[in-house]
Amino acid sequence: MLEKVITLSVDQLKCFDELRLKLQDCPLLVIRTDNEFLYKFLCLMNWDIEKTFERIVAFYKFRKDNAKYFLFGPISLLEKMIKTNAKFLLDKPDRYGRWVYVIKVARYVGANNVYEIAQLDDLWFSAIIDHPNTIKNGVSVLIDAKDVPLRLVSWITPKHSKIMSQKSEIAPLRITYHIVNSSKALNIGVKLVFPFLSADAKKTIHFHYSDWDSLHQWIGKEVLPVEYGGVVTQLDYEKLREKIYNNEDKILENMTHGFVDPEPENWDNRCSFLKKMPEESLIPFKGKTNIYGMEFDIPFTRIELECIDHMRKLIRTYPLLVIRLDDNFLARFLNWSGWNVDKAFEKMLTFYKFRKENAKYTPFAPLSDYENFIKSNCLVMLDQRDRNGRRVYICRIARYLMARSIYEVSHLDDLWFECVLDEPETQKNGVSVIMDVKGMPLSLLKWLTPKHSSVMTRKADVAPLAIYYHVVNSSGLMKVIMPVIFQFMSPETRERVFFHYDDWPSLHKFIDPETLPPEYGGTKELDYENLRRLLYDREDFLLEYMTHGFVDPEPENWDHQLCDVAR
Secondary structure, three states: OHHHHOOOOHHHHHHHHHHHHHHOOOOOEEOOOOHHHHHHHHHHOOOOHHHHHHHHHHHHHHHHHOHHHOOOOOHHHHHHHHOOOOEEEOOOOOOOOOEEEEEEHHHHHHOOOHHHHHHHHHHHHHHHOOOHHHHHHOEEEEEEOOOOOHHHHHHOOHHHHHHHHHHHHHOOOOEEEEEEOOOHHHHHHHHHHHHHOOHHHHHOEEEEEOOHHHHHOOOOOOOOEHHHOOOEOOOOHHHHOHHHHOOHHHHHHHHOOEEOOOOHHHHOOOOHHHOOOOOOOOOOOOOEEEEOOEEEEOOOOHHHHHHHHHHHHHHOOOOOEEOOOOHHHHHHHHHHOOOOHHHHHHHHHHHHHHHHHOHHHOOOOOHHHHHHHHHOOOEEEEEEEOOOOOEEEEEEHHHHHHOOOHHHHHHHHHHHHHHHOOOHHHHHHOEEEEEEOOOOOHHHHHHOOHHHHHHHHHHHHHOOOOEEEEEEOOOOOHHHHHHHHHOOOOHHHHOOEEEEEOOHHHHHOOOOHHHOOHHHOOOOOOOHHHHHHHHHOOHHHHHHHOOOEEOOOOHHHOOOOOOOOOO
């Protein structure tokens, strides 16, 4: 019994009884209610009955809503991953009495999917979570970022990042993180994951890199293997894994806890995600589809679906190219290329090679990093289309001064365009860009270097949509800038540039005045806050987009097709 190990006061014993009474009000929540089980929740919430009850309900609701991230099946399902030693518990605690849980991120490559990574945590923690020392002191997680391959970044999607961070925060134990060694993938991962962490969670993370003296202030040398500056020369992984196998009955029992769905069919096949999914079938699509919260009519024909499937097979011959493979994503390149598969595939490779070679011009940060520039309304996508079905994008060049650099301008362009690139109408018709050169200051000439001009114009050429430019208003500087920019434009792009100056009837031949604000001869008052919702409502989608591209740092590999595919 718990009382034989821990001395409990009379008031604490009353807390158990009061908590059990509250749990009776949740008949669909099936858990143990003995003192040993409830103790960890009460300790975590400092014996506050109401907060403990809320935490228990929140934890099991989270587990029910995100069942794929928890293990619901025999340990043998993760046998292969267990033996990679990607994660394991050391046999001695740190200086604060915490178990030390080692994570070697580079070994994640042995997992089939990100769910197995999450389930492995569940497995190890379930083996120790009821131990009094774990409840009292928590766990120290040692994350080794050495040699993490860039391709693992593809798993750091907004959804996975959000759920994994929430899972660690809502778990009924205290976790402290120690990050050692470093890699390019770590830097990317931290930037993507940190926005999802609470302020309290961020305080539990300590970066040591290869400063072992710093690490040893938390975890003593006598606990650590030599690779972390410790004195343990060899780890007996078989013995360490006994913590799992000796507690298998308890681990399996924990899987039975949680909310019972009044409709049991909703809980069927909870482990089915471990099975390989079948290849997408070529069924003509009818009706609406929902993509990242955006609903579209996408009536793909049989021939178009065959083109999409053919392109998907070509992409799979490039395992180093990490991108979405859904129909609508691939359709953006096929629409751009007149549904010529070879041409679309070549343009896709060109696009992602360009992004790789010019990474500074590509966004790789949450929207909060661009907050001030977004609110300057220098760049904004309207919510209506022109007379040719194109989205209308306003670019007020004088306000470039609100940006920290030309790179920030490029980043925000990318984010706005990515928000609309899944729209079938935009894929087919393109975007009309109103280039407002009014009041363009001389100080902007510092950004008009040959490199910036070349990259920015090339970027517009390789983007997977047709862009039409409408230059309005005028300035003395425009006569200097235009000849410089034009020399870098392709002939096709030059043909899509139209000069209207302040001739609004000329502009209105392309864009209805009811779509435009008064400053361009229109009648519409723009609600900029509402227009910015296009960005903020799709931030998760944009963060995932940032992870797309070639993950091999060696450019010579990009031009090497690894498999032959019959065309």
